[in-house]
Amino acid sequence: MILLNDAQNIEDYLENGGFKALRRALEIEQDEIIREVESAGLVGRGGAAFPTGLKMKFVKNEKNTPKYVIANADEGEPGTFKDRALMEKNPYQILEGMIISAYAVGAKKGFFYVRYEYRDIAENIRKKVKELRRLGILGENIYGSKFSFDIEVVLGAGAYICGEATALMESIEGKRGYPRIKPPHSTQRGLWGKPTLTNNVETLANIPVIINMGGEKYHKLGKEGCSGPQLFSISGFVKKPGIYEYILGEKTIGEVIELAGGVDGNFKGVMLGGGASGYILNKDYLDMPLCFSDAKKRGVALGTGDIIVFNESVRIWDVLHNIARFFENESCGQCFPCRYGTKRMREIIEKIVNGKGTSEDIKKLNATARAMKIASLCPLGKSAMTAYESAMKNFHDDLMEVIK
Amino acid sequence: MNIIINGEKIEAKQGKSILQVAKEKGIDIPALCNLIEEKPIGSCGLCVVKIKKGSKTYYSRACTTKIDEGMEIETHSPEIEDTRKTILEMIAEEHKEIRGEAKELFLKYGIELKGDDKKAIPKLVENPFISFNPEACISCFRCIQACSLIKENHVLVRENRGMNTRIVAGINERLKDAGCAFCGACVDACPTGALMDLTARVEKEMKKITSICPYCGVGCAIDYYVSNNEIVYAKGSLRGVNKGDDCIKGRYGWQFVNSEERLKKPLIKRNGKFEEVTWDEALDFVASRLREIKEKYGADSIAGLSSAKCTNEENYIFQKFMRMVIGTNNVDHCARLCHASTVVGLFKVLGSGAMTNSLNDLENDAELYFVIGSNTTHAHPVIGTMIKRAVKRRGARLIVADPRDIELSEYADVHIKQRPGTDVALINGMMHIIISQGLEDKEFIENRTEGFEKLREIVKKYTPEYVEKITGVPKEEIIKAAVLYATHRSAIIYAMGITQHTSGTANVASLANLALLTGNVGKRGTGVNPLRGQNNVQGAGDMGALPNLLPGYAKLKTEKARKIEKTWGGKIPDNEGLTVVEMMHAASKGMIKGMYIMGENPAVSDPNQKHVIKSLKNLEFLVVQDLFMSETAQLADVVLPAASSLEKEGTFTNTERRVQLLHRVVEPVGDTKPDWWIIQEIAKRMGADWNYKCPQDIFEEIRNVVAQYHGITYERLENAGLQWPCPEENHEGTEILHENMFPTINGLAKFTPYEYEAPAEVPDEEYPFVLTTGRTYEHFHTGTLTRKIDGFNKLIPGAFAEIHPEDAEKLGISDGDCIEVESRRGKIKVSAKIGGIKKGVIFIPFHFAESAANILTNDALDPEAKIPELKVAAVKLKKCQ
Amino acid sequence: MEDKVVEIIEKHRKDDAKLLAILHDVQDKFGYIPEDAIKIIARELKMKKGEIYDTASFYSFFRFKPEGRHEVLVCDCIVCHIKGAEDIIKRLEDEFKVTMGETTKDGKYTFKMVEGLGHCEESPVMMVDGKLYGNLTPDRAVEILRRCEQ
CATH class of the missing domain: 3.40.228.10 (Dimethylsulfoxide Reductase, domain 2)
Structure with a gap:
């Protein structure tokens, strides 16, 4: 295992080579670190799969100071719980990755943003930060180098949208979590208008790995179009739900389900790629390797790497209704298409679930989906209909059965 | 920068948004949330357009997207129009009472409003000036942008999120409690008619007349919307020094015009009671009484108070009346009390x-x-x-x-x-x-x-x-x-x-x-x-409504004075007249027998009120010219009903020396007359050969006499006024004084240091607190105008004393308690307001005749300017029995 | 109240991300965020009270009225939902005579439906005062709360 090692206390972490990567990083040029990350082919594990090295380069090249780094632990997708597991089991590796990133881009201050539901974890991270300060691994002149860096742990207060990087920044700044209008991008003007590097905590945990083994070698883990390890949240009707770590591209969806004990009941479908904004897929996808390029080829995405398994008891409209309600509750309300659209979507689906759906309703639902995609301000509104649209494709007959 | 919009090649400036460029080209892209072009919030999504740039095609908001070289933009492609329609339909499903600008958009897209949710009413509706209809509110945040980004007030904010997002004031409070300034910027910004002025109504024929606000010295231009000789609503004019801003008084303070309490007929007091008389009877009576007193006791037994609320023209002929017709320099006005x-x-x-x-x-x-x-x-x-x-x-x-x-x-x-x-x-x-x-x-x-x-x-x-x-x-x-x-x-x-x-x-x-x-x-x-307190303090001084200075600040007995005498055709008295406070002292001693008070209320505004009232009662003859039966008018023998500044023409000079033209907004109510007309009629009856047909006639004379105004004409004032000095008709006016030299004999400014001297009255064991006085936001001066307006009275119903929490605690006073404040000159009862003020100091506003702060204040004078010490008096306080 | 709130603010004075931190501490101290606390925070941070409310009211875990002594968060995310969360909710509502979002008459529990507690391996789950209970059945959910009563 590369990420999900159990190193809950500093002794264990140090014993297994913890902070070796940081010490090494502090001895090399900032650009070299970024080059390693780039050559490793690491992409973000928070859902968008943006090349991490490139993002670091953007921030590094900005002249404006101070710069900030953010660890995004606002894990909010239903069905995703890998960040929690990682933070519980291997918190130092995340922090080490964060310190290395900060050094690489020239940031002196970092924020570790944890969702409210993980309050105990936030408390734990806070303790670890204090501990690292004591050990000289955070604060002034880390490991005797010229590099100084400190971390503030920020506890969210219940808002799914704050997982979106710019909404998260607003939240840190003490405002409501409204996503910002882009451009400018946050690598250019992020927190308090300053260049900011935001990474998911799992992404950060990969950084020490890359420094230790070298970008080239890391890149060889996996296959064309995806490299490195990834945590998968497997839940729903499997016999052994939990977090599973695999090298990307090595396993198919079907294999992963088997490794999690197999389906509890008869297989109906899965939801892949990040809870509410994920795709609802049928058995045709079971042979799809869990790799970004394969997913892209099939018109879907791995997202945050979660797989919710449905058995025969699951009604798809029911799932869609749950998702619609989720989006209605979590829409920030900043833009009309999402604010009104999520409510309308929930209302129509509710009508269908109650057995009163007509073909008119489907038309209306489709029009709403299109308007939300075209005119929503941020990814939440744009992706709110992903599940519906993929379900319509993969379970068309099933869904249309109840429509009058 | 070259772009293509709907197939047409367009050249536009870098830095502009697609929406701005489209608007300039006459392309109508709908937008509901857009208020400040430079700071788009991108909420409504209606302005979304399709953009092709290189190999990429995408959708983006026209308001938030800056144009870029080579962009191909489609503003009305079918899927975009469908999207707009869908967004509007979704809004229509939730709201049924949308009006105004937004309503037109729904009509245009053929969408029927059918929302029927009864939406919760936020507390902000509890206020006297602005209505709020939650059924019409689509939370487009225009009002919030106006309140925060334009006005920096941050009173209107959002509550909750998603579909539950709604507009509230403060912590969902009443507007007043949330610190609302009632500037109405939110009302002006609202596209759906959710926020409206309470007085506003839809009228077929509405005229917009721009004039100058009747309150403070800023001199805001206000657009009055008038139907049927009645003001319907008002707002700050973009053309004025205020650039569209206004305040509670500018926006709602016109409501006194139609007050039931307006004086409408001349009144003569007979057997202690006022009786309505004709103008002729009143004017004849005033003229004959003034003549009698002058003959019996001499011209210097008469004093006049001109008014910083009246126009330049009226101030000018008032002081001319006192100097040339009565024959005394006993003329002053309330600037004595302020500047x-x-x-x-x-x-x-x-x-x-x-x-x-x-x-x-x-x-x-x-x-x-x-x-x-x-x-x-x-x-x-x-x-x-x-x-x-x-x-x-x-x-x-x-x-x-x-x-x-x-x-x-x-x-x-x-x-x-x-x-x-x-x-x-x-x-x-x-x-x-x-x-x-x-x-x-x-x-x-x-x-x-x-x-x-x-x-x-x-x-x-x-x-x-x-x-x-x-x-x-x-x-x-x-x-x-x-x-x-x-x-x-x-x-x-x-x-x-x-x-x-x-x-x-x-x-x-x-x-x-x-x-x-x-x-x-x-x-x-x-x-x-x-900063000048009244709308025309600067002008009243410029016009020489002062006992020691003539129009244009000419000193008595100088070359300049002689020049003015030539224009006026007579002799100006040589000896300096009495100032406001001195007049009252002289009246109490029987040295002043008659007074002519125009548009001022010394019975409330002046220090040591008991003494002022005693002095006024001691007069043989008092004539007061006002809009209302003020506390001073009640003591008069004759009361002459004047037209308000919204009912007449003339000029005001604001705090920055800007001479501005008034336009008549409505006709004078009842039998009221402009002050200049009344003064002239009295003058004529006292033998003056005056024949001013209109304020402009008077202004032409002013230009002649007052050098600073020489280049100003009514025609030139039509736009935004002119700042004096303006010596020639081709002079642009003067924005900044003393750029190259000072108007002194040698052109140099003169350091004039003073030693610190303690106030006339300092706290002692018996009177341990310092009283300081001033204004509230909602009321003005002695409340003659603002206290006639229900809304203002609801916001601030009466006097209060602001007191430091520790002082209050020591005296066992809680917020809202009745307290008795006593100075060496009298005592009043007010309610306590515990708040942020220096320890040992209390503050009482002076608007309220029934608990007049000026009963307490000290009439000790500044030795040079003869201004009384209204800001420091020693007082004691205790809870009411 | 004044002293307590000011003390909290002072604790976070040097933080860059202070507002949420202050609001959390105030809520922990008083069980909710009182209006007066908002006014004090506004004064101390040189903000308008409305600006603070604008932020605070956005987040679902900030509350502005006192609630029950124990907070029960019942998860009804997709995973918990397909695993029977609805039955648990229905049972709890019947048993404690409330609907989600309400507080029991005795002021003991406030029930809230949430969507994603991040423990999907144990779905269906609920959280009582921050402690997680997984693999619930309706009976077990009631039993946990009843047990906690003793």
Whole structure:
């Protein structure tokens, strides 16, 4: 295992080579670190799969100071719980990755943003930060180098949208979590208008790995179009739900389900790629390797790497209704298409679930989906209909059965 | 930059948004949330367009997307129009009572409003001026943008999120409790008619008439919307110095015009009761009584109070009437009570008694504002907003010196809470620090001033420690303020907290010294800037409604006076007349027998009220000309009903010396007449050969007599007025005084240092508190106008005394308790308001005749300017029995 | 109240991300965020009280009225939902005579439906005062709360 090692206390972490990567990083040029990350082919594990090295380069090249780094632990997708597991089991590796990133881009201050539901974890991270300060691994002149860096742990207060990087920044700044209008991008003007590097905590945990083994070698883990390890949240009707770590591209969806004990009941479908904004897929996808390029080829995405398994008891409209309600509750309300659209979507689906759906309703639902995609301000509104649209494709007959 | 919109090649400037460019080209892209073009919020999504750039095609908001070379934009492709329609349909499903601009959009897309949710009503509806209809509110946030980004008030905010997002005030409070300024910017911004002025209604024929606000000296231009000779609503005009801003009084303060209580007929008091009479009877009676008194006791037994609420033309002929028809210099007006010390103090140091700079340059160029003795956001709200904006938007610095926690102190870098009456010590202390740190402007002192050595000598002993002892301000704060002031392009802004003291002239002169010391005069964004309290204080002074100065500030018995005599065709009396407070003293002693009071209310506005009322009662004849039966009018023998400034023509001169033209908004109510007409009719009956047909006739004479106004004509005033001095008809007016030289004999400004002297009355064991007085935001002066308006009375129903929490605790006083405040001159009852004020100081507004602050105030005078010390009186207080 | 709130603010004075931190501490101290606390925070941070409410009211875990002594968060995310969360909710509502979002008459529990507690391996789950209970059945959910009563 590369990420999900159990190193809950500093002794264990140090014993297994913890902070070796940081010490090494502090001895090399900032650009070299970024080059390693780039050559490793690491992409973000928070859902968008943006090349991490490139993002670091953007921030590094900005002249404006101070710069900030953010660890995004606002894990909010239903069905995703890998960040929690990682933070519980291997918190130092995340922090080490964060310190290395900060050094690489020239940031002196970092924020570790944890969702409210993980309050105990936030408390734990806070303790670890204090501990690292004591050990000289955070604060002034880390490991005797010229590099100084400190971390503030920020506890969210219940808002799914704050997982979106710019909404998260607003939240840190003490405002409501409204996503910002882009451009400018946050690598250019992020927190308090300053260049900011935001990474998911799992992404950060990969950084020490890359420094230790070298970008080239890391890149060889996996296959064309995806490299490195990834945590998968497997839940729903499997016999052994939990977090599973695999090298990307090595396993198919079907294999992963088997490794999690197999389906509890008869297989109906899965939801892949990040809870509410994920795709609802049928058995045709079971042979799809869990790799970004394969997913892209099939018109879907791995997202945050979660797989919710449905058995025969699951009604798809029911799932869609749950998702619609989720989006209605979590829409920030900043833009009309999402604010009104999520409510309308929930209302129509509710009508269908109650057995009163007509073909008119489907038309209306489709029009709403299109308007939300075209005119929503941020990814939440744009992706709110992903599940519906993929379900319509993969379970068309099933869904249309109840429509009058 | 070249782009293509809907197939048409367009060249446009870089930095513009697609929406801006499309608008310029006449392409109609719908948008509901857009308010400030430079700061789009991108909420509604209606302006979404399709963009092709290189190999990429995508959808984006026209308001938030800047144009880029080679962009191909489609604004009305089918899927975009479908999207707009869907968004509008979704809104329509939730709201049914949308009106206004948004309604038209629904009609255009053929969408029917069918929402039927009963939406919860936020507490903000509980207010007297603005209605809110939740069924019409689509949370487009335009009102919030107006409240926060335009006005910097941050009263309207969002509550909750998603579909539950709604607009509330503060912590879902009533507007007043949330600190609303009732500026109406939210109403103007609302596209759905959810927020409206309560008086507003839809009228077929509505005329817009722009005139000048009848309240403070800022002189905002207000657009009045009139139907059937009745004002329906009003808002700040984009054409005025206010650039579209307004305040509660500008926006809603016109409502007194139609008050039931307006005087409509002339009244003569017979057997202690007022009887309605005809104009002829009243005018004949006034003329004959004045003639009798003049014959019996001499011209100097008559005194007149002109008015800073009346036009230049009216002030001009009032003082001319007193000087030429009555034959006395006993003419003064309420500027005596507000800025007499400004005129004297600034004249001594700078050679001219007016505001040195202009709102425009102060707004854009000042790096620092030093606001002392001015509760700007309350008394001069539009200037207050200007300062807030400068601080928030361009990082201007702010020093506030005031014993109270005023709104501006929230925005200040330093808030100095000096003891009332210790300003000279404070300012001398600042100058001491500036000199000892070598921060003075040596070049400016050398080239443009004289008397610096004397100043250096005097301020020597005002060390920070010494000043801390006198003022009660920690020396660190004084040092911080002094250094900040000296190291920025700094503008001093002050008002009655500086002037209404026995040391008023000394205060003003000291501020001018401070500005000279640092070279902060004669440049944009600097200066010494008195804010005038009434709409025409500046003008009333310019017109010579003063006992010692003639129009254009000509001194008596001088060459200039002789020139005026020539124009007037008669002799101006040689001896100086009496000032406001002196008139009252003379009346009480029987030396003044008759008074003519135009548009003033000394029975409430003047210090030591009991004495004033006694004096007025002691007169043989009193004629009062007013809109309402004021407390002073009640004591009169004859009351003449005047038209308000919204019912007449003429000019006002605002605080920045800008002469502005009034337009008649509505016809005079009842039998009321403009003041100039009334004065002329009395003059004629007393033998004057006057024949002014209209205010413009009078103005032509003013131009002739007052050099500063020489180049001003009514025609030239039509746009935004002109700032004096304006010597020639092709002169653009003067934005900033003293740019090259001072209007003194040698062209140099003269440092005029003063020593600190304690106020006339200091607290002692018997009267341990210092009383200071002033205005509230909602009411004005003696309340003659604002207290006729229900809404204003609802917001502030009566007098209160602001008191420090620890003082209140010591005396066992809780918020809202009735307390009795007593000075050596009288006592009043008010309710206690526990709040941010310096310990040992209480504040009472003076608007309320029934618990008049001026019963308590001291009529001790500044020896030079004869302004009374309204800002410091020693009082004691206790809970009511 | 004044002293307690000011003390909290002072604790976070040096933080860059202070507002949420202050609001959390205030809520922990008083059980909710009182209006007066908002006014004090506004004064101390040189903000308008409305600006603070604008932020605070956005987040679902900030509350402005006192609630029950124990906070029960019942998860009804997709995973918990397909695993029977609805039955648990229905049972709890019947048993404690409330609907989600309400507080029991005795002021003991406030029930809230949430969507994603991040423990999907144990779905269906609920959280009582921050402690997680997984693999619930309706009976077990009731039993946990009843047990906690003793």
